Amino acid sequence: KAGVTQTPRYLIKTRGQQVTLSCSPISGHRSVSWYQQTPGQGLQFLFEYFSETQRNKGNFPGRFSGRQFSNSRSEMNVSTLELGDSALYLCASYDPGQGAPEAFFGQGTRLTVV
Amino acid sequence: EDQVTQSPEALRLQEGESSSLNCSYTVSGLRGLFWYRQDPGKGPEFLFTLYSAGEEKEKERLKATLTKKESFLHITAPKPEDSATYLCAVQAETNDYKLSFGAGTTVTVRA
16 A cells, blocks of 8 residues: 655745645545644644545644645645745645544655745 | 653663653543654654553564553664654544644664
């Protein structure tokens, strides 16, 4: 079974630009979450989608948004990039059939804002 | 708000020198506590899920235990390939699967 696939793996953007990151979950997984990982803050929850509906959103500004498509693939968008948005962005998918479903993470997208 | 604190921040071990990592947590209704391993530049890799106090799980040289306030990850006779950052996370009994992570413990095992 293929794992969680995130594209692209690396991105360099300029302040003020916007960026879209993509995540393909494990086949059959309908729930997808996004996390931001930085050396100072660790792993921070961004948002979660289940069957195209956002179920929860972390404490991030409105510049961060996401969506999920009918095939469970998900995208997140960051507009008006700031230097502090430089981070590893991780996507995770879950098998909702489990009582406490473990998150399967992708390799992440390393975003650098210059 | 759910909180997870891991200690120590870093741990340097000699090959074969057993040790333990600590994860203290507060959560309003625990659905599960998770341990992950993360190698540099990669996504976290799932290790264990613990559901209730008294539960233990083992995998090779790793053993995870859970009490009502903390979890321990014991590394027995570690090898250099056990070098990684170990992350602890909790999932609350809510309508979503949000994980609240600790900052992690970076383990370095010297040959």
